[in-house]
Amino acid sequence: MTHPVQRVLIVGGGFSGMSAAIELRKRGIAVDLVEIDAGWRSYGAGISLGGATLRAFRTLGVLDEFVRRGSAHDNVDLHTSGGHHIATLPTPRLAGPDVPGGGAIMRPVLAEILAEATRASGTNVRLGCTFASFTQDAGGVDVTFTDGASGRYDLVIGADGLYSAMRDALFPGAAGPKYTGQGVWRAVLPRPAYIDHAMMWLGPKIKAGVAPVSDTEMYLYVTEDRAERTYVDPAQFLPLLRDLLAPFDVPALQAIRARLAEDSQVIYRPLEGLLLPRPWHRGRVVLIGDTVHATTPHMASGACIGIEDAIVLAEELERHADIDTALGAFEERRWERCRMVVENSGRLGEIEITGGDKAEHGRIMRETLVALAQAI
DSSP states (O other): OOOSOSEEEEEOOSHHHHHHHHHHHHTTOEEEEEESOTTOOOOOSEEEEEHHHHHHHHHHTOHHHHHHHSEEEOOEEEEETTSOEEEEEOOOOTTOTTSOSEEEEEHHHHHHHHHHHHHHTTOEEEESOOEEEEEEETTEEEEEETTSOEEEESEEEEOOOTTOHHHHHHSTTOOOOEEEEEEEEEEEEEOOTTOOSEEEEEOSSOEEEEEEOSSSEEEEEEEEEOSSOOOOOGGGHHHHHHHHHTTOOOHHHHHHHHHOOTTSOOEEEEEEEEEOOSOOEETTEEEOGGGTEEOOGGGSOHHHHHHHHHHHHHHHHHHOSSHHHHHHHHHHHHHHHHHHHHHHHHHHHHHHHHTOOHHHHHHHHHHHHHHHHSOO
């Protein structure tokens, strides 16, 4: 079957955009990728990943590199803030019987792995540049770039993230991200031998967790309620994080708290969510990833569904001779799964903020994990 596209532009060099480039190049499609950040940097500390993400890594061809440079492990242990063990969440081995069911990695390391695979795929990467404007007709999309260049493409993919300029250009007036009333703190520390899988401690209003991200490092995350989205002075990050951990009567967490220092890469991020109603495409321009479905980290699946978008989009473009049919089929396969992750993650945050029904919280987590285990 003849591809409906021969030349594609991807706007945005994050996880979703890079994954789309890798998958499209496998199918012999010429790809230009523009990324506004000249350094192609990825900010943040650790990122937790479920089995569905590792399955997607296998499809992309980066699973072995993730295992080598990150940490793959089974199960998540849940405890009270006093250290009592509540439950162990199983993590099915979706990437294969030889691959643990979950893991974590430093976000910049994962970005580097995907960037290496993107360049190796033959994608034409242009940094420090993005689109300035575009117009389209029935046969293609004409794009002008911020560096003065221009080009014509069969398809343009907007993957420029939560504060997407592509979304604003394609769907003027579309709602932007919404603050959820929670924020998350993260830090990176040396990994003791006993931190060999993911662990969480659930306080009345604060949730703390740790996960190994490599053979030598782990990351700490703490979720707290903040009614208003207010500026937090970076000079206060370290003492504020220490204060949040003080009520946890757990030797392991208190040992971690004592080791927090200026070199612990402490960061804070307010949590936001976004679910753009369908359609996600107009003509020959389509949006993927956080651009249309940004989620809070409650199900550790934000990166997952964005990478899956890239895989499914490439599959549907290969499957259909008509581009509009391909993009419609892409949305049909992605809408319900992405809606579920965004809305269920958001509901978990609401329950935590209001001190709501813990049985509902547990049910939503189980149902979401079961759904994510299904094939995409």
